Each structure stands twice: as C-alpha cells, then as structure tokens.
Amino acid sequence: MRRTALIAGAALVWLALQLVLLVWWATVIERQARRIAALQALGAGGQDLAAAQWSRTRLMLIGESSTFLALLLAISLLLAWLYWREQRRARSMQAFFASVTHELRTPLTSIRLQAEAIAEGAQRVELARRLLEDSHRLESQIEKTLELARIEGGGSLADQEIPLHPWLAHSIRDIAGAHGARLDLRAHLDASLPPVEADAAALQLILRNLVENSVRHSCITPVSVRLTAVRQGRYVVLEYQDNGRGVAAGTGRLGRLFGRGAASPGAGVGLYLVRRLMQRMRGRARFDTAPGDGFRCELWFRAGA
C-alpha cells in the first residue's frame, strides 16, 4: 500500500515537473519569437541577424525537444515498469494470502471435525493422533509465515560454527519424531567434516521445511530421506534426497516465493525460505526434481575453521 502511494506520488511529481518544463519552454520560445520579429522590423541588417537568430533558435528547439522527449519517454517507461512490478507483487500477495488461508483452513477443518467427534462421545486414539498431526501442521504454517515476515523485514541470524555430524544426530530425532511412521530419515555423515557457518535455528527450520515437503508431496508412506555431506573447497555440501514422486513443475519454479508444483498443495513458502536462509548464511541452496526421481536438494554451507 505504501509502495503504491509512493509510485502514485512519484507520478504526480513527474506530471508537475512536466508542466513546469512546458511553461518554461513556451516562455523561451515566445521570447525568441519576439526577438526575431523585432530584428526583422529593423530592415536589411536586421534580416541577416534575424536569420542567424532563427537558425540558433531552431537548433535549440531541436536539441531541447529531443532531450525533453527522451526524458519524458524514459521516465514514463520507468513509471510504467514500477506500476507493472507493483501490480505483479499485489497479485502475488493475493495468491499468497489465498494459499496461506487454504493451508490454515484445511487443518482447522480437520481439527474441528475431530474435536466435534470427541465432544459427541467418540474416544479413539486415532482421533487424538489426527488432532496432533493437524495442530502440528497449523503450527508449522504459522511459523513459516512469521519467519518469512522476519527474513523479508531484514531480521538477523546468528553467526555460529556448527559441527554437522553431532548436530544432525541430535536434531534428526526431533524432526523425525513429528512425522512418526510416515518418515524414514537417516543421515550418513563423516565425523571428520569441518563445522559449518550457520544459524542453528535457521538450519533446523530448513531441515523441517524440506522434510515436511517430502512427507506431504512424495505420495509414498513412509517416505525415505537420506542426508549425506561432502567437502567441496571452502564449502560443506549437505545433500538431501527423498524417494518420492518428484515434482512435475520443474526446478525453475522451486525456491521462488509462491512458486510450487502445478498440482502441489502448499503456499509456496517453504523452499523459498530454505533458499533465502541459505543466502543469509552466505551459502546457497540448489533444488533438483523430476517426476519419478524424487526430490534432491544441495545445501552449500561455508566451512568453518
């Protein structure tokens, strides 16, 4: 909203500037025309002076009008581009809110249905399991949305050195525990790898997002996820691979804000957060997927001392 107001303000300033320029231009031309008329009135000597004056005036007119038109065109194009970009952003935001609303309403529907069943006397462990799963999904969606707002708002990350081997051994239990029998997550890491420069909370969020994507979109139960790591020069590359169905949308869209597979549920935030968090930790994320080949992601961390 503030952006749109700024663009509208810039357009108004530009219009006012053009009006001032037009008035100034008209004043100069009118003054030149009066001067030429006065010289012509002087007779023969004045005629030559008038011709020379007219030639200078013509050059001035061509030069100024070309500059003026070029400037007009350039700034108009700039304003049109800014407007188009703003419109695209507004459409993306609209799509994002529609997706987030969908992502919140769906588990909420399930929670309400389970809760109503319990309120009417049903007492089954399965209902409680579904309630837990849906509340976890709701929590995850809210966390992602908040983290997106924090990162886009310039929120800072800690600069830590994390030894991947012990850290993953500990974190995998937490991450895998949330998905129960739907996930088979294993890490095969060399204990001699150097630590990586990262923020522990961001790293946890990255892995949680990747795992959640695999569980939701793989169409395989349990989905098998393998983590391996290798050193590549200044970097430690953590490779993530699942055995799911892969995504038909191609890798181009993945990791872009609100970008997701054509038939995939989700708001298109999870992988974007992975990419942005990796960039903020001076690393990078690469995604690779094809129908039938599962989903693969490379997380490039700067190696610590």
Next chain:
Amino acid sequence: MSGGAQLLLVEDERNVAETLVERLGAEGFQVTRADSIASARRAIGSAQFELALLDVGLPDGNGFELARLVRVRAPATAIIFLTAHAAAEERIRGLELGADDYIGKPFHFRELLLRIQKCLKRAQELTRVPGDMRGQVRIGRALVDFERFSATVNGESVALTHKECAVLRLLAERVGKAVSRDEILDRAWSTDEFPTSRTVDNFIVRLRKLIEVDAADPRVIRSIRGVGYLLTEINRE
C-alpha cells in the same frame, strides 16, 4: 434420514477424508472415498452415487473439472463442493457448473449433514418425473429428457444441471401460464443459498441459449414484466 444413500467423497486431505468417511458412515451413508480426479473417475465408472462431495483443490486438477465430468457421466448425482477457497467468485462458478451447494472450510459436521440431507431430498424430488413429463419433450429447438437430465440440440446431447432441470420442468408443468420468480426460487433453490431474482434471470438466459432459435429474441420462454416467465409451448414426442 440417509437411507443408506451412496456418497462419493473426493478429498485429498487424508485426515479430513478419513474423519468424514467414518462420521458419514456412522450416520448410515455408504461412502466411497477418492483422493484425486483419476480415482474419482474410476469410482464414477464403477458405481452410481446419489451425491458427490467434491474438494476444489485436488492433486491432479480442480473439483470444477470433476463436476463437469459428473454432470455428463452421472447427471442424477447431486454435487456439493467442499473448499477452503470460499470466495464469492468461486462459489458462483461452482453453482453455475451445476453444484447443488457449496460449503466453505472449516465447517461443522452437523451443518454438512443437514446440507447433504437437503440436497438428497431435492435430488429425489427431481428424479420423480410425473407421467406427462417422461420420455422426450420438445421445448423450442431442444429435445429434453427430464429423467436423464439431458437435452439434445441439433443432434448434440447436452447435460442439464439439477437446477436447470428444476426450472425448466416447473415452466413445462405450467405451460402457457406465467410462473413468478419467487416460485422458481422456491422450487430450485434452498433458502440458505441466498439466491436472488437475478439468479433466476441468469438461469433463464442459459436456458434460452439452449432452447431458443435466437436467444436475443426469445419466443419460447417469454418474460412477463413484473411477474416472471412463461413457457409458450411444449410438444411430447
């Protein structure tokens, strides 16, 4: 009240689907679950359903495509959309595609149950075609079969939605007499759908495109100013 009605539930969210199957089953419905358009197609091909509950967002397409398929393959089946996208435009799109109702998520199970029962009741009323309306009836340029929810225009078969059928049948039953918009609304829409007279006018426009030789100059369904509509002629074949 359910009388063991056959329901098709197309929902890809596992927890929502499993809970609905269990709870609707406990209410006496026979529920078949599908989690994609492909599996719904197979289910429609192998069984007859009185009502289909369709999610709009599905992994291999959207519920609107599926509604079109249901309309063609199983015209007697009533349709209710279940969706988290409950914006007015989507609701209108769903209803225009022939959905009988549209429920936004999250919903209460009891509310869903009531709506299912109302839809089934309306669908049953529609399938009870009186003797003089059975078989094929010529209305304008269309050959209408109320029992099959279909019309044939220029040799091409067109599936009619439940509401189109209800409106057309009411006009046909009262041929030569004006039928008020309120009466049409009472017959084809439930009170909780918040229809307006404008909704009826939109349906009449669609019916005219189907049966009139020139929809811009309607001769078969005539507007009676301040009252409603009048069907001028029908011929039993």
